[in-house]
Amino acid sequence: MSDTVNSFKKAFNIVKDNPFITLYFVLYLIVLFLIVPFLIAGRNMLFAMILGVLMLLLTCAFISGWFNMIKTSTLNFKENKTPEQKLEEAVKLKNDFFSGVSEYILPVITGTIVVIALFYLHSYLSDLIFGKIDEVIYDLSKHANDTEALKNYFVTLPESTWAVIFKKSIFSYIACSFITLFFLYWSAALYLNKNCGVISAPFIAILNSIKVMFKNFFQTAFVFIILMAVNFVLISIQAYFMENVVISFITMILRIYFAAYIVVLIFDLYEANKPENIECECSPCICGQITTEEPAANGENSDNSNNGPDSIG
Numbered sequence: 205m206s207d208t209v210n211s212f213k214k215a216f217n218i219v220k221d222n223p224f225i226t227l228y229f230v231l232y233l234i235v236l237f238l239i240v241p242f243l244i245a246g247r248n249m250l251f252a253m254i255l256g257v258l259m260l261l262l263t264c265a266f267i268s269g270w271f272n273m274i275k276t277s278t279l280n281f282k283e284n285k286t287p288e289q290k291l292e293e294a295v296k297l298k299n300d301f302f303s304g305v306s307e308y309i310l311p312v313i314t315g316t317i318v319v320i321a322l323f324y325l326h327s328y329l330s331d332l333i334f335g336k337i338d339e340v341i342y343d344l345s346k347h348a349n350d351t352e353a354l355k356n357y358f359v360t361l362p363e364s365t366w367a368v369i370f371k372k373s374i375f376s377y378i379a380c381s382f383i384t385l386f387f388l389y390w391s392a393a394l395y396l397n398k399n400c401g402v403i404s405a406p407f408i409a410i411l412n413s414i415k416v417m418f419k420n421f422f423q424t425a426f427v428f429i430i431l432m433a434v435n436f437v438l439i440s441i442q443a444y445f446m447e448n449v450v451i452s453f454i455t456m457i458l459r460i461y462f463a464a465y466i467v468v469l470i471f472d473l474y475e476a477n478k479p480e481n482i483e484c485e486c487s488p489c490i491c492g493q494i495t496t497e498e499p500a501a502n503g504e505n506s507d508n509s510n511n512g513p514d515s516i517g
Contacts, residue, residue: 207423207476208423208426208427208473211469211472211473211476212469214281214472215465215468215469215472216465217281217283218274218277218278218281218468218472219461219464219465219468221277221281221285221290221293221294222273222277222290222293222294222297223294224273224294224295224297224298225270225273225274225277225297225464225468226460226461226464228266228269228270228273228301229270229460229463229464230460232263232266232270233460235262236259236262236263239255239258239259239262240259242255243255243256243259260316261313263316264309264312264313264316265305265309267312267316267391268304268305268307268308268309268312269300269301269302269303269304269305269308270301270304270467271304271308271312271391271394271395271467271471272300272301272303272304272305272307272308272395273297273300273301273304274467274468274471275300275304275392275395275396275471276297276300277293277297277468278468278471278472278475279396279475280293308394308395311394311405311406311409312394312406314406314407315390315394315406315409315410318406318407318410319383319387322383323380323383326375326376326379326380326383327376329375329379330372330375330376330379333375334368334371334372334375335368337365337368337369337372340361340365340369343357344357381432384428385417385424385425385428386410386413386414386417387410387413388413388417388424388428388470389412389413389416389417389424389470389473389474390406390409390410390413391409391467391470391471392413392470392471392473392474392475393408393409393410393412393413393416393474393478394406394409395471396471396474396475396478397409397412397478412478413474416474416477416478419477420473420477423473423477424473427469427473431466431469434462435459435462438455438458438459438462439459441455442455442456442459
């Protein structure tokens with residue numbers, strides 16, 4: 205338990221000492237908020253699809269660089285730094301962002317596609333088990349900008365429809381929680397372990413994430429529940445005080461910092477708990493791992509065999 209508490213404190217200090225982590229996240233959200241209205245209001249299906257793909261690639265590019273910044277901040281964290289050292293290391297993070305984009309963009313895209321496929325599968329199973337509510341979703345989209353019409357529409361919904369919505373919501377919450385739990389350490393496993401290759405690395409990171417999750421199940425479950433509870437409280441406060449501009453703005457800032465804090469905490473927990481023998485499970489030629497037993501057993505094939513007795517002396 206003390207290690208978990210120390211990780212909570214360390215993650216807070218990392219976010220505090222590296223303001224560029226949060227700044228880059230804010231810049232990404234600003235760009236995203238500028239793009240989303242065009243995606244929603246787009247009348248042309250082809251334009252909407254192209255914009256959606258571009259937004260997905262933008263997100264993957266940001267994640268690739270942002271996670272690399274967090275990786276560097278986690279590994280290089282030291283206590284009792286001078287303000288000059290903190291500023292110098294914070295400024296250097298921008299180089300880690302761009303190097304992370306070039307190095308991890310393809311594995312991140314692969315992992316993102318896997319996660320999207322799993323969420324789509326859960327949605328398909330939900331429709332298969334409980335039935336579809338496409339008409340309700342379509343009606344809600346029509347009344348999205350009219351609060352009174354939306355309230356009146358909710359009142360007119362029959363109990364059978366509410367029952368389906370409730371069952372689908374519970375199923376989705378449980379399914380999404382399990383997906384999130386199993387992929388909780390995926391990003392940290394991808395960045396903090398040795399890379400294998402563009403194709404294999406994301407899937408090996410999934411296996412390593414699950415291994416660490418089961419090895420430290422109670423710690424992972426505790427952290428997951430705490431993070432979900434805090435996030436729920438922040439969302440509830442923002443929803444309750446939606447008409448209060450000041451409180452809504454403060455809550456939004458807290459949620460942004462909290463999102464960055466969550467990722468930093470996950471990286472630190474994985475780094476602290478990963479077994480020493482977790483590495484990429486691929487051929488030695490790809491990983492650059494060279495064993496010393498074979499040259500010793502097959503000396504005639506090694507480069508040193510030509511030296512004969514001189515190699516011994």
